Amino acid sequence: MIAKTFGRNCEVVVHDLTTPQNSVIFAVNNHVTGRKVGQSFDHLIREVLLSGQFNEDFVAGYETSDHNKESIKSSTSLIRDGSGKVKGALCINYRLNSLSHVQEFVEDMMTFGEETKPTAEVQRDNVVEIADEIIDSIIKGYDVEHLKRKEKIQIVKFMDEKGIFLIKGAIDKVAEKLNTSRVTIYSYLDEIKKGE
Template structure:
């Protein structure tokens, strides 16, 4: 501590506490604004930005005092970048003496680089694609064969000739929910296997939609 202002010494435990709480990526800098050209009087974890005792303040006016977020003597969570290209999340609070005069500033600088790498990893991991499938999709390669096999299994061992209308509607409703009829030619396949006309399948689908909307 190089400041002659003894009042600023009371903030050293606070600076240490903040740095110890948030770890090695958290730098805390204490400024004595009575000596602007050499305002830095105390640092913790100064490897984050490289701030050295005896240096002047950098962002106090532009990013703190002139910020639209400056309120109650502080500006929190503004972004700065070091010469080395590190992205830093910074917060600064003014320090006043018993007379209410500004005597210094306490700055917290957090290195976002490790978190940014984690964010990229999480973004890649959480990336998903939601494809909107329209009706009458032309199937690729053997898709229609796979779906036809699924249709056969949905019908199962039921005797088509003995299936009641209600049972056929329930079966078609299940197929519809599973996306069977999105595939081009599926309605014709189902009509053939249930021994009903294509028009009947359409009428069942209309009845199902009407029932679901009621």
């Protein structure tokens, strides 16, 4: 419905965050960013949860770009279940270059959301809670007691690529979930960086 309302330059993507490694479960007009079913999320941590705009479970009108560096106006809203747990995300990505011929409309569409300021404590608690749920979802499919070191490093690498460790307390949470120490997580991260 959203894509048909705004046309072929409007991409709509739905993520199932209970399966973070392949969270994209629906994409329409995916020529805008190239998102495909089965891919993982990209911008959720850095450009949504940690943005100064994140409030009331959504960010509207933040700027991203496609592989050609063309400007895209994006909005992301989290989806919670009846008990309040984050289960998914709805993302809308609109390619702006097609609007350049209509001056007034372009100026309106290219105005990015203003930074809102919920209380710092509420914002921090909400982001930490969401990150904890994503960490739990990433690890839930593994038998932690029998994971080999190499498998743990792969899990940590995935989390690092997705920006999980940018959130305060994430290293301790991951160490606890993987039954290891925070020093070990740091050593995994060092090894990942040396390997790259």
